Each structure stands twice: as C-alpha cells, then as structure tokens.
Amino acid sequence: MQQNWRELPMLTLTDNAVAVIRNLTEQPQVPEGAGLRIATDTAQGALMLTLAAEPMDGDEVRDEAGARVFLETEAARILDDKSLDAAVDANGAVQFAVGEQPG
Numbered sequence: 001m002q003q004n005w006r007e008l009p010m011l012t013l014t015d016n017a018v019a020v021i022r023n024l025t026e027q028p029q030v031p032e033g034a035g036l037r038i039a040t041d042t043a044q045g046a047l048m049l050t051l052a053a054e055p056m057d058g059d060e061v062r063d064e065a066g067a068r069v070f071l072e073t074e075a076a077r078i079l080d081d082k083s084l085d086a087a088v089d090a091n092g093a094v095q096f097a098v099g100e101q102p103g
Helices: 015-025 071-079
Strands: 033-043 046-052 060-064 067-071 082-088 094-100
Touching: 015 033, 015 067, 015 082, 015 094, 033 071, 067 071
Parallel strands: 033 067
Antiparallel strands: 033 046, 060 067, 082 094
C-alpha cells in the first residue's frame, strides 16, 4: 500500500539569515550547538528571538547549513509558511524580519 506524504510547510531561512545566525552562534563565548530560539511573547503579542545554548523541551529544531533555529511550539505554528531574513547595519546591529516564502 502506497502512502501519500504531504510536505508540511515550515519556516525557511534566507541565505542572509543563515549567515547571520552562524556568525552569532560561532562566537567563542557561545556554546557549541547553540542556536537562535524563537518563542511567542503573549504579553507583548510578539515573537522573541534569543540565543540559546540548546532547545527547550518541545522545541522544533531547524538546521540549515549549520544555522540552528529552535522554534517554540506556538512560534513554529505561526511561522510554518514564512521565511526568516536578517541584515546587519553599519553599526553591527542585527535585525531579523519575517516575510512570506517566495513561491
């Protein structure tokens, strides 16, 4: 019996996001295996992005070309068809942006 598997949508990372996340997590003071954790902040009605040494219980883990992202369950649901981009300004400040997946 043949099973029909449907590809589930999930957060994608742009090349810029991969590069920025890898740069952040490859700093000497950051533990090996660390990643960018995305969680919901219900009080603010927003998403929180933080560096985390490891995923929390229940987090979905995305690893794209060495850029690790830990998604809290609700954040994963919100971002399941989105794309994460990143940029670094002239002062070295990092900004992440969520947009629609190209397609």
